[in-house]
Amino acid sequence: MTATTRSVTVVASILSSAALLLGTVVPAQASTPATLHKVSTTNFVDESCVKQVEEAYEKVGQSAEAKDLELCEGKVTVEEGATETVDPAEAKAFAATENMGEQETALVVEAAKAGKIKSKKWKHAYWGGSNYEKHAGRTYWNGSKAWVKKYKGKTGYHTCHSEGSWQVGWSVKPTRCTKPKAGTYADSYYRFDASLFVKGSPITLGVGLHYRTSKSGAVKTWQVGG
Numbered sequence: 001m002t003a004t005t006r007s008v009t010v011v012a013s014i015l016s017s018a019a020l021l022l023g024t025v026v027p028a029q030a031s032t033p034a035t036l037h038k039v040s041t042t043n044f045v046d047e048s049c050v051k052q053v054e055e056a057y058e059k060v061g062q063s064a065e066a067k068d069l070e071l072c073e074g075k076v077t078v079e080e081g082a083t084e085t086v087d088p089a090e091a092k093a094f095a096a097t098e099n100m101g102e103q104e105t106a107l108v109v110e111a112a113k114a115g116k117i118k119s120k121k122w123k124h125a126y127w128g129g130s131n132y133e134k135h136a137g138r139t140y141w142n143g144s145k146a147w148v149k150k151y152k153g154k155t156g157y158h159t160c161h162s163e164g165s166w167q168v169g170w171s172v173k174p175t176r177c178t179k180p181k182a183g184t185y186a187d188s189y190y191r192f193d194a195s196l197f198v199k200g201s202p203i204t205l206g207v208g209l210h211y212r213t214s215k216s217g218a219v220k221t222w223q224v225g226g
Contacts, residue, residue: 036079036123044223046072046128049205056201071198074128076209076223083217086117086154094153108153116142117154123162124190124211124221130168135160135177135190139213146213147182160190170196176208187212 049072057064091112095105111117118141125134137158140147148156160177173193180186188211195204208224 036081036121038077038079040078040221042076042223044074044076044128046074046205046225048225049128049203052201052203053198056198056203059201060199062199068198071129071196071203074126074131076221077125077127078211078219078221079123079125080219081121084119084121085115086112086119088112091117091153098153100153104153111142111152117152118142118217119154119156120213120217120219122211122219124188124209125164126207126209126223128194128205128207129170131170131172131194132167133165133172133192133194133207134162135188135209135211136162137188137211139180139186139188139211141186141213141215141217144215145182146184146186146215146217147180148186148188149179149181151182156186158188158190161192167194170194183215185212185214 050069053069053072054064057068088109091108092105095108100108108117119138121136121138123134123136125132127133135158137148138156140151140154140156142152145151147154148158158177158179161172161174165172171194173195174190175193176189176191178187178189180188190209191207193204193206195202197203206225210220210222210224212220214220
């Protein structure tokens, strides 16, 4: 399965200019380090997409062949960095920049001394047809809570439509990008709509990507739609 093959068989008819090709590529918002390594790959076939493509061909009196349905196939990959532990010096320095009080600073530093505050950088990518979309982040946990939004003096991040996302023929509209507060788990959720035209008919997919970290650092990922 390659983006080139799918572009030729499915979306070539709508790629009438270079502007269309480049107009859907949004500049990078944030990057993730090269030290990330792949931990999982999941293949999928979106049945809703298959149905929409078949109906589009039927409207023009044709039948969709296997190659025409390839844009409904794809894969989701997860990459992660090493688990990082916040050291006392880092915790104390950060407390100072945040103008924390003596008591709050002491708690943060003690947690760092005990090796309780940990974090991990990650990337979660969706590749369907000629649509490559991803979100990236850094999540913290300490055994009792997991978080992205500021907690215990540390703030993670969650960037949607992150660096390296690209589309050929597809139009992507991000609709939700969460920054989880401290809780028993932190679910960094990216929701986007992807659409293109096949045989003159619009094909629309709603995709949700979840990267969830528990208070102990256990990770669970899944995809909704697409």
